[in-house]
Amino acid sequence: MNKVIRTFFSVNKKVVFLISFLLFILVFPVTAADLDLDQPEYHSFELENGLEFMVFPDHSIPSIKYSTYYNVGSIDEKEGQTGISHFLEHLMFMGTKNLPEGEIDNLITSVGGQLNAATFYDFTFYYHQVPAAALELAAALESDRMRNLTFDQQKVNREREVIKQERRMRVDNNIFSKGFEEIKAYAYPDTYLEHGIIGWMEDISNITTAELKEHYQSYYSPNNALVVVSGDVKVEAVKKMAQKYYADFKPAAIKRKDFKFPKEESEKVYTLNLKTNLPYAFQLYQIPAGDQLELTAVEIFLDILANNQSSRLKEKLQKKEELILASAATINTLRKESFAAIYFIPSNPDLVETAQQAFDRELKLIFEEGITEQEFKIVKKQYQKSLIFSQKNIDSTAETYAINKIRFNKPELLQQKIEYMNNLTKEDVVQIAEKYFKKNQRTRGYILPEAKGGAQQ
Amino acid sequence: MKKTYKILSLTIIILFLFTFGAAAQNQNLSPEFFRELADIVNDEPKIEIPDYELFELENGMKFYLAQDKSLPIFEVKGYINAGQINENKNNAGISSLMTELMLLETENYSEQKLSLFKEINALSLNLAAGFDRISISANSLSTESSELISLLAEVLQRPKFEGDHFTRTVKESRQYYKHQFYNDSALLNMHFFKNLYGQHPYGYNYDYDLILDFLAEVEPTQVKAFYRKTLRPENIVFAVSGNFDLDELKQEIKSKFAAWENTKSDLNKSYVSVNPEIQQKIIIINKEDATQANMRMGYNFYSNKFPKKIPFMMANRIFGGGSISSRLMQNLRQDKGYVYGIYAQTKYSDYGGAYFINLSLEPEKALAGMEAVKEEILKIKNGTEKFTEKELFENINLYNAIYPKAYQHQIDVLDQIVYQKEFNNKSDNYINNVIKQYNGLSSEEVQKIFAEELYPEIIFTVIVGPAEKIKPQFEDAGLEVEVLENSIPN
Numbered sequence: 001m002n003k004v005i006r007t008f009f010s011v012n013k014k015v016v017f018l019i020s021f022l023l024f025i026l027v028f029p030v031t032a033a034d035l036d037l038d039q040p041e042y043h044s045f046e047l048e049n050g051l052e053f054m055v056f057p058d059h060s061i062p063s064i065k066y067s068t069y070y071n072v073g074s075i076d077e078k079e080g081q082t083g084i085s086h087f088l089e090h091l092m093f094m095g096t097k098n099l100p101e102g103e104i105d106n107l108i109t110s111v112g113g114q115l116n117a118a119t120f121y122d123f124t125f126y127y128h129q130v131p132a133a134a135l136e137l138a139a140a141l142e143s144d145r146m147r148n149l150t151f152d153q154q155k156v157n158r159e160r161e162v163i164k165q166e167r168r169m170r171v172d173n174n175i176f177s178k179g180f181e182e183i184k185a186y187a188y189p190d191t192y193l194e195h196g197i198i199g200w201m202e203d204i205s206n207i208t209t210a211e212l213k214e215h216y217q218s219y220y221s222p223n224n225a226l227v228v229v230s231g232d233v234k235v236e237a238v239k240k241m242a243q244k245y246y247a248d249f250k251p252a253a254i255k256r257k258d259f260k261f262p263k264e265e266s267e268k269v270y271t272l273n274l275k276t277n278l279p280y281a282f283q284l285y286q287i288p289a290g291d292q293l294e295l296t297a298v299e300i301f302l303d304i305l306a307n308n309q310s311s312r313l314k315e316k317l318q319k320k321e322e323l324i325l326a327s328a329a330t331i332n333t334l335r336k337e338s339f340a341a342i343y344f345i346p347s348n349p350d351l352v353e354t355a356q357q358a359f360d361r362e363l364k365l366i367f368e369e370g371i372t373e374q375e376f377k378i379v380k381k382q383y384q385k386s387l388i389f390s391q392k393n394i395d396s397t398a399e400t401y402a403i404n405k406i407r408f409n410k411p412e413l414l415q416q417k418i419e420y421m422n423n424l425t426k427e428d429v430v431q432i433a434e435k436y437f438k439k440n441q442r443t444r445g446y447i448l449p450e451a452k453g454g455a456q457q
Numbered sequence: 458m459k460k461t462y463k464i465l466s467l468t469i470i471i472l473f474l475f476t477f478g479a480a481a482q483n484q485n486l487s488p489e490f491f492r493e494l495a496d497i498v499n500d501e502p503k504i505e506i507p508d509y510e511l512f513e514l515e516n517g518m519k520f521y522l523a524q525d526k527s528l529p530i531f532e533v534k535g536y537i538n539a540g541q542i543n544e545n546k547n548n549a550g551i552s553s554l555m556t557e558l559m560l561l562e563t564e565n566y567s568e569q570k571l572s573l574f575k576e577i578n579a580l581s582l583n584l585a586a587g588f589d590r591i592s593i594s595a596n597s598l599s600t601e602s603s604e605l606i607s608l609l610a611e612v613l614q615r616p617k618f619e620g621d622h623f624t625r626t627v628k629e630s631r632q633y634y635k636h637q638f639y640n641d642s643a644l645l646n647m648h649f650f651k652n653l654y655g656q657h658p659y660g661y662n663y664d665y666d667l668i669l670d671f672l673a674e675v676e677p678t679q680v681k682a683f684y685r686k687t688l689r690p691e692n693i694v695f696a697v698s699g700n701f702d703l704d705e706l707k708q709e710i711k712s713k714f715a716a717w718e719n720t721k722s723d724l725n726k727s728y729v730s731v732n733p734e735i736q737q738k739i740i741i742i743n744k745e746d747a748t749q750a751n752m753r754m755g756y757n758f759y760s761n762k763f764p765k766k767i768p769f770m771m772a773n774r775i776f777g778g779g780s781i782s783s784r785l786m787q788n789l790r791q792d793k794g795y796v797y798g799i800y801a802q803t804k805y806s807d808y809g810g811a812y813f814i815n816l817s818l819e820p821e822k823a824l825a826g827m828e829a830v831k832e833e834i835l836k837i838k839n840g841t842e843k844f845t846e847k848e849l850f851e852n853i854n855l856y857n858a859i860y861p862k863a864y865q866h867q868i869d870v871l872d873q874i875v876y877q878k879e880f881n882n883k884s885d886n887y888i889n890n891v892i893k894q895y896n897g898l899s900s901e902e903v904q905k906i907f908a909e910e911l912y913p914e915i916i917f918t919v920i921v922g923p924a925e926k927i928k929p930q931f932e933d934a935g936l937e938v939e940v941l942e943n944s945i946p947n
Contacts, residue, residue, distance in 0.1 A: 061861040061865050063858065063861065063862050098486040098487060098488065099486075101791075105782055107491055107495045108495075109782045110495050110854065112857055112859070113855070113858065114855070129862075131858045134495070134497055137491070137497070140490075140491060140494055158794040162790060162794050162796075165794075166797040168749055169797055173641060173748045276636070277638075308576055310569070310576050315572075319568060319569075325629050325633075347628070378576045378577055382579050384579070385579040389528075389530060389596070391528055392530075
């Protein structure tokens with residue numbers, strides 16, 4: 001019997017396929033499957049001084065990641081002090097009252113560990129990737145520099161030169177970064193998003209040691225921090241370290257500035273000319289704070305519009321009409337209102353205007369005709385895949401939960417997003433996108449080759 | 458008795474308070490205390506070798522299959538034993554163009570259909586042309602493993618080179634290579650490697666003018682001919698790890714690849730010839746708008762067969778492997794504040810290699826930076842500041858900590874096994890042998906090998922930056938430099 005079935009299947013593949021397909025269509029409407037994610041096992045606790053801890057045990061290898069997040073970034077900076085959060089991040093490696101310069105690196109290196117840090121728009125984080133046996137060392141070092149950092153004028157000035165060098169290398173010497181920095185500043189003047197994370201060169205040159213110290217004292221307090229330990233660790237061991245090294249720290253009053261982000265009422269356009277053969281076109285749109293679930297729909301919309309291989313911009317503007325070379329879009333999620341950026345690279349400088357018109361046409365088409373079931377299904381499938389693959393690495397899972405905690409005090413925002421996505425329809429996606437991607441609420445920016453000169457709009 | 462009880466209770470309370478107080482108050486965080494906490498020696502790790510099955514088709518195509526049921530995923534890494542080494546002066550860049558086109562369209566799937574097939578099944582597939590071989594990387598959820606195998610079969614066996622996608626891709630590639638002339642790092646790569654590798658395919662691949670010449674004339678038939686020459690089943694090997702049924706997968710592989718026949722072709726390969734004319738030479742590529750002097754100093758080095766790779770690797774970690782505690786970082790960043798980062802690296806390939814140091818600094822400090830690098834080289838070469846046992850221990854300790862993390866996932870271990878067995882004739886236990894070897898090193902041995910293989914007298918230097926600010930420093934120091942204008946193609 002089996003043989004008969006096998007023969008039938010092999011000979012009549014086409015017929016079988018057709019029948020199966022019809023059956024499939026009849027039984028299952030073409031809808032996207034529900035997303036699902038096994039929540040990782042984690043524990044959280046808080047000390048009396050407000051310092052919070054999250055522990056993500058995974059005993060597969062004898063290694064841990066000890067991360068400290070501070071709820072301060074470039075959006076918290078004062079005028080004239082842009083880049084101070086990043087500057088302070090550099091100083092955190094320079095020494096404390098208890099340890100001379102270089103010793104933090106030396107100690108971590110000596111146990112076979114690695115350490116680094118990064119400053120973002122709305123938080124700063126430090127991490128040690130160390131053998132599991134070095135938990136206490138990491139806790140002691142982080143607690144020490146949370147309270148005992150030293151500010152030596154000479155060392156500050158030397159590090160200032162390194163930071164200026166970093167800015168020249170990463171921003172001034174990079175067409176894309178330099179252009180984007182200017183366009184964003186034009187889009188959001190006098191707001192917390194006017195400047196980039198690294199700050200303006202003039203401010204980096206003028207920030208004083210006293211200002212750095214004040215910034216440290218204002219924001220590097222236990223009640224403005226989160227410690228996350230992932231890897232081969234037991235929650236009880238972390239609790240013990242928390243008591244031992246942080247319990248007697250005093251909380252501080254955190255003063256936040258007034259975060260103004262006025263709604264754009266009319267479209268703005270900014271053009272700059274740089275030494276490049278390729279033009280770049282940016283579209284910046286305002287979006288709400290990153291814990292708004294509607295942003296999930298915005299992400300889906302941007303994937304369908306610009307990111308997927310089968311996205312509208314890639315299929316039509318790049319492959320069919322050959323107006324652009326590439327397209328991409330991203331949302332810059334923050335604890336406050338922020339922006340979504342869509343960019344494309346027109347195929348040559350003479351096609352900037354045509355490409356822009358085609359972009360606007362595609363946008364209009366989505367708002368008028370909606371997205372297809374297939375487009376919606378693709379995004380959900382890819383999202384499901386990324387959720388499953390993310391489980392390969394406990395450190396990146398911990399990072400997702402930690403960022404949602406430090407930004408919004410919602411560590412399980414990811415679960416909420418999944419639930420939200422499962423209830424979302426393709427019509428919702430378009431309706432939400434229409435709300436945020438209005439022409440009169442955007443800034444267009446262009447980087448054009450110098451030789452061509454002038455804006456082409 | 459009551460009194461005794463009271464005293465006892467009081468003592469316990471005092472002891473408790475004292476203990477609790479000690480735990481809660483700030484520790485005596487002296488440097489010695491931290492040193493004690495850091496007294497950690499990591500065990501020599503042992504990487505678990507996956508239980509794999511080698512499944513070989515009659516056409517010579519090989520699959521190393523290892524199940525891993527921990528997650529519902531399916532991962533593939535692989536190699537095609539051909540690449541840029543098979544190019545010549547008249548078709549420089551053809552491997553990259555070919556792999557790019559292979560991913561776009563096949564005989565059975567139009568460009569649109571292929572990208573839809575990939576996305577609707579959430580399949581990832583990438584091909585990357587390297588010097589000696591083309592690497593393959595793919596993954597999917599385990600529910601779509603059959604679709605992924607089908608995709609691999611389509612892309613590898615039935616790519617289509619004629620069509621709109623060809624014209625568009627060539628046009629896009631030309632724009633891309635023209636753009637390299639505006640990018641400091643790309644210019645540095647071009648002028649360093651095309652000189653270092655000279656008239657060898659490795660060098661052609663960094664000669665963007667040569668590649669642009671080829672792209673201006675290329676026809677689909679040329680790419681197809683190159684494909685036929687290089688893509689043969691006997692040249693292809695895969696590592697497959699994930700949640701799959703072994704028998705079903707073998708059947709699937711057989712049905713998709715067994716009929717693929719080998720074609721006859723000779724792939725000539727030759728070693729890089731060292732060009733003595735570039736030794737000690739300093740070239741400035743004038744890029745007036747650059748805010749940096751982007752510099753690379755180095756020389757031709759050994760091929761993959763270099764027997765002292767492991768001790769050299771550990772020595773280079775101490776010297777300039779990128780960590781903040783390396784000698785170069787200590788001197789040029791920590792002491793002098795010249796650079797944000799500096800690193801020294803080896804590039805081993807089958808037919809030649811390179812050793813070089815990369816740094817980026819203010820144009821006015823270019824000479825000072827270059828001298829500081831040479832100063833560090835000479836300290837080791839002349840033995841005035843030999844590597845210490847402590848420096849070596851720290852790096853061994855680091856590697857012992859990071860190896861388990863680097864090989865945490867089965868696919869990465871299997872990938873390394875496949876590569877080392879197939880192309881370097883090593884055993885399954887290659888990773889553990891490396892671990893054993895670096896753990897057995899002494900600082901004397903590492904110092905000796907590194908000092909022997911450092912050749913400051915033949916260093917070739919390329920600097921990309923504003924010549925107006927860079928050149929005078931060298932002239933004042935009596936050093937000869939050649940300034941080349943950055944001639945941007947139309």
